[in-house]
Amino acid sequence: MDHERSATIQIGGKEFELILTTRATKAIANRYGGLENLGEKLMKSENFEMALDEIVWLLTLLANQSILIQNLKNKNTPEDLLTEEEVELLTSPLDLAAYKNAITEAMFRGTKRNVESEEEGIATKNVEVG
Numbered sequence: 001m002d003h004e005r006s007a008t009i010q011i012g013g014k015e016f017e018l019i020l021t022t023r024a025t026k027a028i029a030n031r032y033g034g035l036e037n038l039g040e041k042l043m044k045s046e047n048f049e050m051a052l053d054e055i056v057w058l059l060t061l062l063a064n065q066s067i068l069i070q071n072l073k074n075k076n077t078p079e080d081l082l083t084e085e086e087v088e089l090l091t092s093p094l095d096l097a098a099y100k101n102a103i104t105e106a107m108f109r110g111t112k113r114n115v116e117s118e119e120e121g122i123a124t125k126n127v128e129v130g
Contacts, residue, residue, distance in 0.1 A: 007105035012090035018062035018102055020110025055096050060084045062106055
């Protein structure tokens with residue numbers, strides 16, 4: 001998998017890579033109105049149960065991206081997707097708090113931009129406006 005844009009966690013003794021893909025970004029945008037609204041929504045959840053539901057949903061979404069990519073590359077040996085119910089049964093609220101860092105890391109890595117500067121010595125042109 002692409003370790004430069006993922007974070008790794010363990011659920012039920014199995015390792016999962018959390019990856020922010022275009023598909024996951026679309027699902028987040030559909031649910032929250034965009035990535036920029038995600039943090040606000042998680043912090044302003046009406047109650048603890050709702051906050052846990054949102055974290056479980058997001059964790060399941062990001063963990064399933066690596067499974068979907070694996071299944072795309074290995075169509076003859078597909079793996080089952082992780083369900084929200086499995087995440088709820090195989091984790092504790094304390095685990096979910098620790099996974100929030102991995103979620104943040106995966107989201108950061110998925111949206112980071114590599115910026116390269118041009119070589120020095122290239123002539124620039126100043127244009128006066130007005």
